[in-house]
Amino acid sequence: MSEMFLSVERVTKRFRSAGRDVTALDDVSIAVERGECHAIIGESGSGKSTLGGLILGLYEPTSGLVRFKGEALSKRRPLRLKRAIQLIQQNPLSALNSRRTVGQSVRLALDVHNIGERSHRGALVAKLLGEVGLPADYAGRSPQGLSGGERQRIAIARALACEPELLVLDEPTSALDVLVQARVLQLLARIRRQHGLTYLFITHDLAVVRGVADRVSVFQKGRLIETGSTDEIFAAPQDVYTRRLLAAIPVVSEEEAKFRDRFRAEIDVEEAED
Amino acid sequence: MTFISESPGWRAFRRNPTALTGLALVTLVVCAALFADLIAPYPSHAGPVGDFTAMSAQPSGQYLLGTDTIGRDLFTRIIYAYRLSLEMAIVVLAIATPIGVVVGLLAGYLGPAWSYALMRLTDVFLSIPPLVLAMSITGFLEPSAIHGMMAITAMWWPWYARLTYNLTRAEKQEGYVLAAETVGASLPHILFREILPNCMPAILTKMTIDVGFVILIASSMSFLGLGAQAPTPDLGSMVADGAKYMPDSWWLTVFPALAILIVVMGFNLLGDGLREAADVRR
Amino acid sequence: MSVASAGVVGKDSAVVLGVRNLRLSFSALRGPVEVLHGVSLHVRRGEKVALVGESGSGKSTIARLVLGLLQDEEVAAIGGSVRLGSREILGDQTAIRAARGDRVAMIFQDAVSAFNPTFLIGDQFREVLRRGDPKISNSEALRRARAALADVYLHEPDRVLGSYVFQLSGGMSQRVMIALALANDPELLIADEPGSSLDVTVQARTLHLMNELIGRHGASVLFISHNLGVVREFADRVYVIYRGRIVEHATAAQLFADPRHPYTRALLAAIPKLDRTRLPDTPETSPSFADPLIEHAGCSEPPPASA
Numbered sequence: 001m002s003e004m005f006l007s008v009e010r011v012t013k014r015f016r017s018a019g020r021d022v023t024a025l026d027d028v029s030i031a032v033e034r035g036e037c038h039a040i041i042g043e044s045g046s047g048k049s050t051l052g053g054l055i056l057g058l059y060e061p062t063s064g065l066v067r068f069k070g071e072a073l074s075k076r077r078p079l080r081l082k083r084a085i086q087l088i089q090q091n092p093l094s095a096l097n098s099r100r101t102v103g104q105s106v107r108l109a110l111d112v113h114n115i116g117e118r119s120h121r122g123a124l125v126a127k128l129l130g131e132v133g134l135p136a137d138y139a140g141r142s143p144q145g146l147s148g149g150e151r152q153r154i155a156i157a158r159a160l161a162c163e164p165e166l167l168v169l170d171e172p173t174s175a176l177d178v179l180v181q182a183r184v185l186q187l188l189a190r191i192r193r194q195h196g197l198t199y200l201f202i203t204h205d206l207a208v209v210r211g212v213a214d215r216v217s218v219f220q221k222g223r224l225i226e227t228g229s230t231d232e233i234f235a236a237p238q239d240v241y242t243r244r245l246l247a248a249i250p251v252v253s254e255e256e257a258k259f260r261d262r263f264r265a266e267i268d269v270e271e272a273e274d
Numbered sequence: 275m276t277f278i279s280e281s282p283g284w285r286a287f288r289r290n291p292t293a294l295t296g297l298a299l300v301t302l303v304v305c306a307a308l309f310a311d312l313i314a315p316y317p318s319h320a321g322p323v324g325d326f327t328a329m330s331a332q333p334s335g336q337y338l339l340g341t342d343t344i345g346r347d348l349f350t351r352i353i354y355a356y357r358l359s360l361e362m363a364i365v366v367l368a369i370a371t372p373i374g375v376v377v378g379l380l381a382g383y384l385g386p387a388w389s390y391a392l393m394r395l396t397d398v399f400l401s402i403p404p405l406v407l408a409m410s411i412t413g414f415l416e417p418s419a420i421h422g423m424m425a426i427t428a429m430w431w432p433w434y435a436r437l438t439y440n441l442t443r444a445e446k447q448e449g450y451v452l453a454a455e456t457v458g459a460s461l462p463h464i465l466f467r468e469i470l471p472n473c474m475p476a477i478l479t480k481m482t483i484d485v486g487f488v489i490l491i492a493s494s495m496s497f498l499g500l501g502a503q504a505p506t507p508d509l510g511s512m513v514a515d516g517a518k519y520m521p522d523s524w525w526l527t528v529f530p531a532l533a534i535l536i537v538v539m540g541f542n543l544l545g546d547g548l549r550e551a552a553d554v555r556r
Numbered sequence: 557m558s559v560a561s562a563g564v565v566g567k568d569s570a571v572v573l574g575v576r577n578l579r580l581s582f583s584a585l586r587g588p589v590e591v592l593h594g595v596s597l598h599v600r601r602g603e604k605v606a607l608v609g610e611s612g613s614g615k616s617t618i619a620r621l622v623l624g625l626l627q628d629e630e631v632a633a634i635g636g637s638v639r640l641g642s643r644e645i646l647g648d649q650t651a652i653r654a655a656r657g658d659r660v661a662m663i664f665q666d667a668v669s670a671f672n673p674t675f676l677i678g679d680q681f682r683e684v685l686r687r688g689d690p691k692i693s694n695s696e697a698l699r700r701a702r703a704a705l706a707d708v709y710l711h712e713p714d715r716v717l718g719s720y721v722f723q724l725s726g727g728m729s730q731r732v733m734i735a736l737a738l739a740n741d742p743e744l745l746i747a748d749e750p751g752s753s754l755d756v757t758v759q760a761r762t763l764h765l766m767n768e769l770i771g772r773h774g775a776s777v778l779f780i781s782h783n784l785g786v787v788r789e790f791a792d793r794v795y796v797i798y799r800g801r802i803v804e805h806a807t808a809a810q811l812f813a814d815p816r817h818p819y820t821r822a823l824l825a826a827i828p829k830l831d832r833t834r835l836p837d838t839p840e841t842s843p844s845f846a847d848p849l850i851e852h853a854g855c856s857e858p859p860p861a862s863a
Contacts (some may be wrong), residue, residue: 043755043756043757044755045572054457056454058452079458082456082457082458083458085455085456086457087452087453087456089449089452089453091449094448094449094450095449095450095452096449096453097448097450097452097454097468097471097472098472099471099472100467100468100471105450105453108454108457108459108463109457109458110565112457112458112459112460112463115459134789147630148611148838154452154768158453160455160724161457162457162458177610177611177782178610178782178784178823178826178827179610179822179823179826179838179839179841180840181828182825182826182828182835182837182838182840183835183839183840185828185836186835186837187836189835204755205828206754206830207827207828207829207830208828210828210829210830210831210832210833211828211832211833211834211835211836212835212844228644230833234830243755244757245756246830247755247760248757248759249785249830250760250783250784250785250786250788250789251548251785251788251829251830252785252788252812252824252827252829253812253824253829254813255831256829256830256831258831259830259831260830268729
């Protein structure tokens with residue numbers, strides 16, 4: 001292993017908000033290998049979305065460095081690096097421009113990065129839509145009137161159009177109904193296999209993590225408090241906060257409840273106050 | 275709970291009596307201006323020469339709204355004045371809107387330094403009372419319809435800059451803008467293909483209302499002698515000229531003034547109706 | 557928070573909320589769109605009943621109908637009956653308004669927007685207490701507001717009462733809303749996705765607290781949720797709703813041990829499980845989801861009340 005695929009090296013990010021400095025990320029280091037699905041777990045205010053934003057180049061770290069295949073990532077980056085790192089957002093309703101057709105939204109990436117012959121791009125869009133399970137005639141439709149699941153599939157097709165290497169998924173299914181979520185998670189897993197993608201999967205849902213992730217990093221209040229393989233974390237979480245997160249999850253079966261209540265035993269759910 | 279139907283906005287518009295009134299008035303004025311040559315009973319009266327045998331004639335079957343002091347048909351002159359007013363309004367808005375929209379898009383999308391600089395510039399223009407600015411421009415140059423239009427344009431674009439700035443700031447928070455950025459789209463694409471189309475309904479609504487206001491300002495200026503000069507038919511100067519002959523030749527003032535009222539009200543009601551329709555759609 | 561006991565309350569205890577064959581359609585350009593196709597459900601005194609379904613199932617529409625909050629929409633037709641106790645309230649705005657905030661209270665998903673941002677929390681408390689007791693004195697209202705906040709473990713009641721809603725955290729405003737909803741000892745509490753916009757740890761605490769307080773106040777609850785896990789921990793009895801139709805009716809214990817309707821089974825299967833490393837692989841829709849209602853043993857609608 002010569003160099004890490006994605007590495008976050010001692011990154012701190014502070015924002016100025018209402019005249020005060022707020023530390024969103026505090027001296028965080030993470031290493032992500034090519035091809036893995038790395039879950040970033042945390043509640044609101046944990047800094048998990050800030051981490052995604054730094055990798056995408058929405059802001060500059062206050063200190064520390066983000067490297068992608070050995071190359072330092074900053075806010076201003078060449079088109080080639082933008083293309084390699086794509087994002088799937090949480091809210092599929094706002095992620096598509098309702099004044100542009102589905103086809104225009106997907107095709108944008110092809111035009112920007114000059115992918116395929118110009119005359120061939122219509123067919124490429126149809127192929128991308130097919131890959132996410134949508135009929136080709138969706139290209140001519142407006143996103144208005146499409147369901148959340150359909151919109152999220154289109155957003156995935158748009159990201160795939162860039163032929164990326166790393167996908168940052170920021171709560172990609174938490175706005176979806178549970179039956180739709182199951183389909184979209186399956187789709188994301190299939191796409192990762194077929195394209196050999198690396199995922200940074202940002203979520204608050206530990207049950208989803210169990211099914212999708214190879215490794216997990218747990219964040220709380222801007223700090224990385226625990227990292228390990230998914231199996232390790234679920235077998236023996238080291239930090240009390242991780243146990244508390246696991247213990248708080250509502251479950252739907254006796255077996256699942258037994259699994260969870262191992263963590264619950266040591267935690268008084270009421271102990272923490274706002 | 276939302277339901278998708280063909281166009282709830284249009285349905286709201288159709289059920290809105292004031293909006294329909296506005297549409298009717300605007301259609302009336304626009305048709306009159308477009309087909310002035312066909313409608314006007316005495317097209318030659320748009321120029322300097324009238325019929326000296328019928329000076330200051332009362333409204334009658336022959337002269338629907340009467341004639342002026344040199345015998346020109348008032349109805350004809352109002353129709354041609356509408357044509358001039360609409361032309362002026364269109365030219366003013368066609369120049370002011372793009373300037374304002376581009377300034378607003380840039381100020382709303384770019385970083386705080388840019389938005390500060392551009393919006394303070396806008397504030398400077400907004401802080402000068404419109405008529406004063408217009409008077410000083412036409413004061414430096416010589417009063418004419420063209421200079422009047424320049425003056426109005428100079429004071430009109432900041433309103434579009436401010437409107438577009440606020441719309442852009444809101445749109446910038448939407449996920450589709452972030453998506454275009456992560457895909458690597460260029461600045462012009464993000465501004466004009468992604469954000470601008472979402473601002474257009476509000477901008478078009480404002481333009482509709484502003485047609486009326488531009489005509490009102492232009493008329494005020496020519497009323498003060500700063501706009502179109504004789505013999506061009508202009509509603510503002512017609513009111514001013516007629517005022518000297520009140521109350522004997524009342525029609526010389528009353529009908530041009532009513533003509534201004536109709537056009538300003540028409541565009542205002544129409545614009546309000548469009549705004550409500552756009553709100554329903556949202 | 558253990559799994560709620562079977563807790564089928566005796567058949568003889570009074571029905572607090574009775575919804576019978578409720579139909580509702582909205583008018584759209586292409587004609588009326590039916591959203592509720594004859595929904596029947598009931599809540600007995602002291603019972604916690606959940607109505608669970610996905611977005612667009614009509615579950616929140618039912619809550620808004622019961623609270624009389626639909627009059628602004630373009631409702632094409634309403635049919636059926638909604639009774640609070642023995643009183644028919646469907647179409648009777650005065651009856652609904654009289655009941656709201658006193659006999660019936662509501663907890664919303666988004667606590668922050670449920671409060672008026674321009675009034676102090678304390679003023680809103682007094683307003684609500686006055687609806688229950690028009691002659692209440694200011695000092696008595698203050699005393700009861702303090703007690704209500706102490707019940708939800710807010711240790712600085714005076715600071716909260718002197719705050720605006722935007723000065724409180726998400727978890728705190730949820731608790732204040734619970735305190736406010738229970739201030740007049742309502743017979744029926746309608747909770748629409750409570751806490752679902754909060755973090756899991758805060759949500760767990762909020763639900764736990766709600767459960768405890770409801771028990772103490774003896775209120776009945778209609779609990780509307782999309783989250784089967786939350787329903788399992790909270791409800792005695794469950795209705796599963798799919799596209800405007802109740803498809804399964806069971807006690808919580810029956811439903812989670814033995815789900816029978818294809819839709820319920822699909823929902824349960826689709827939830828990612830903590831103890832499974834494989835992702836669920838369920839279809840998004842199936843014609844069998846529209847199968848007729850399945851009622852479990854001991855669960856049925858009471859006979860129509862004679863008013």
